[in-house]
Amino acid sequence: MRSTPMLKAAGLVLAAVLLGLMAVPGSYALWNSAASASAGTIQAADFRVTLTDTQTSNTTDMTLPNGTAAAIALTTTPAGALVPGQATYAGVQVGNVTNAGGAFTIRAAVGSTPVKTDTGSGLAGYLTVKAVAAGSLAQCASASLYTLALPTDLPSMAIAKGSTGVFCFQVSLNAAMPANLAGSTAGISIPLTVAQQ
Amino acid sequence: MNKMVKGAIATGVGVILLVGGGGTLATWNQAQQANMGSVVSGDLNLAATNGKWTNAAGTVIPDITAYHVVPGDVLTYTQDVTVTLTGDLMQAKLAVTGAGQDGTGATAFGGAATLSPTTLTKGTQILPDTILTPADSGVVKASTTFTFNTSTTGRTATNATYNLGGIGYALVQQAPASANNS
Numbered sequence: 001m002r003s004t005p006m007l008k009a010a011g012l013v014l015a016a017v018l019l020g021l022m023a024v025p026g027s028y029a030l031w032n033s034a035a036s037a038s039a040g041t042i043q044a045a046d047f048r049v050t051l052t053d054t055q056t057s058n059t060t061d062m063t064l065p066n067g068t069a070a071a072i073a074l075t076t077t078p079a080g081a082l083v084p085g086q087a088t089y090a091g092v093q094v095g096n097v098t099n100a101g102g103a104f105t106i107r108a109a110v111g112s113t114p115v116k117t118d119t120g121s122g123l124a125g126y127l128t129v130k131a132v133a134a135g136s137l138a139q140c141a142s143a144s145l146y147t148l149a150l151p152t153d154l155p156s157m158a159i160a161k162g163s164t165g166v167f168c169f170q171v172s173l174n175a176a177m178p179a180n181l182a183g184s185t186a187g188i189s190i191p192l193t194v195a196q197q
Numbered sequence: 198m199n200k201m202v203k204g205a206i207a208t209g210v211g212v213i214l215l216v217g218g219g220g221t222l223a224t225w226n227q228a229q230q231a232n233m234g235s236v237v238s239g240d241l242n243l244a245a246t247n248g249k250w251t252n253a254a255g256t257v258i259p260d261i262t263a264y265h266v267v268p269g270d271v272l273t274y275t276q277d278v279t280v281t282l283t284g285d286l287m288q289a290k291l292a293v294t295g296a297g298q299d300g301t302g303a304t305a306f307g308g309a310a311t312l313s314p315t316t317l318t319k320g321t322q323i324l325p326d327t328i329l330t331p332a333d334s335g336v337v338k339a340s341t342t343f344t345f346n347t348s349t350t351g352r353t354a355t356n357a358t359y360n361l362g363g364i365g366y367a368l369v370q371q372a373p374a375s376a377n378n379s
Contacts, residue, residue, distance in 0.1 A: 030370035034294065035245035037315070039274045039361035042343055044306065045265030047355045063352065101264030102252050196268060 045100035049108070049194045054091035054137040054166065062094075062194060076171065077141055084126075085175030091140035091168045094194065096159040104196065108165055109156035111191035118186040126174040126181065129188055131167055133157040140168035158197055167192070239284025239331075243291075243368040248276035248339075268309070268349040274341040278317070278366055282331045286373035291317060291337065292325040295363035306345070309354040313342040315364060328371060339366065 049062040055075035064070050074090035082088050094108045110131045116124035130146045133155040139145050145168060149155075159165040171188060250258040253271040258264045266272060282289055293315040299305050317323040319337045343359065 030372055031241040031289075032367060032369040033241055033243040034365055034367045035243045035278065037245060037248060037274070037276060037339065037341070037361070037364040037366065039248060039276075039341065039364055040250075040261040041362065042261060042272065042359040043265050044310075044345065044354050044357040045267045047267075047352050067352075098267070099265050100267045101258065102254065102256065102267070102270060104267050 045098050048097045050095035050097055052093040054093055082173045084173050084177045087170050087172040089141045089170055091137050091166055093164050093166050095164040096161055098161055100161055104161045106159050106194050107156055107197045108159055108194045110154045111193040115189040116186055121184040123181045123184045123186040126177040127186055128172045130170045131155055134166045134168045137166055146170040239287050240281050241370055242281040244279045246277045248274050250274050266345045268345050269347045270345045272343045276339045278337045278339050280334055280337055282334045287331050288371040289329045289368050291323055291368050294365045294367045298360040300358040304358045306354045306357045306359055309346050309349040311344045315339055315341040
């Protein structure tokens with residue numbers, strides 16, 4: 001019983017010490033100074049490539065907002081039915097519209113030989129498709145542009161930031177096409193690929 | 198009684214006169230100045246100048262917020278940090294604080310980018326444990342490199358962001374051996 005006051009005193013001293021320690025945690029701090037680097041925020045560029053039908057100027061992004069690849073229907077010239085032994089032409093303009101801060105050159109290429117479909121009519125077998133890289137849309141309708149090109153050629157071209165390039169296509173209908181295929185239709189799909197160079 | 202009163206008054210006056218002439222009781226004395234001078238404190242300061250971003254081509258980027266990186270980009274941030282240390286027993290450590298913060302979700306670089314640790318150099322590299330003295334006062338070169346990896350494929354990390362606003366520097370005094378921890 002006589003030790004109770006001593007215990008109380010000891011408790012008070014301990015509490016005082018603890019409070020003292022807790023109250024002055026920063027008392028051992030020395031001089032210090034801080035500065036911000038203010039380096040800001042780095043932002044990545046987008047990777048936007050546009051495809052434009054050379055005849056209608058219809059434009060679409062190569063990659064749609066949902067991340068899927070876009071498809072663009074090209075208008076041929078001359079318009080109308082294709083006559084055996086003759087050719088029609090189309091072109092697509094590829095635009096490098098990235099917002100990259102530095103140099104950003106892309107290489108656009110015809111990804112594979114054209115895929116021809118005719119729903120079983122057989123017309124596709126009489127079609128020959130050639131693709132060439134061109135300097136301008138106006139060249140696409142020039143037969144001489146395709147003279148040295150082979151149907152198996154997969155042309156490519158470099159396109160600098162803010163610039164455009166053109167792929168021209170020639171579709172020829174074999175003069176030996178059977179008459180019973182007259183009036184039939186065929187679809188031609190040409191995959192394009194673009195990669196950072 | 199009058200005589201006694203007069204006597205008492207005369208005695209009191211005499212005592213008062215004795216008290217009033219207390220100074221006349223002084224003995225030899227001498228005073229000296231301690232000449233301790235003035236105690237002057239030192240200084241510890243850290244000041245960062247405006248940093249500069251350059252790309253791999255060495256082109257200065259005037260506004261990093263208007264610049265968009267692409268795979269293969271290597272950006273370097275360099276900055277002069279002026280260290281001031283004054284004091285006979287002054288010792289301090291200079292360290293980089295904070296870290297870059299990658300974006301989240303669709304705005305994250307993920308593994309497509311690498312942020313190198315900021316280096317501090319003044320002749321030789323200053324490490325976090327390097328003890329600086331007043332002789333080390335002056336301009337320290339800070340450098341941080343951001344690399345957008347060339348191994349990035351597809352459209353990975355397009356429009357991603359990486360915030361480096363949290364990076365800073367801290368100059369912290371180190372207690373002299375004789376410090377009393379007061």
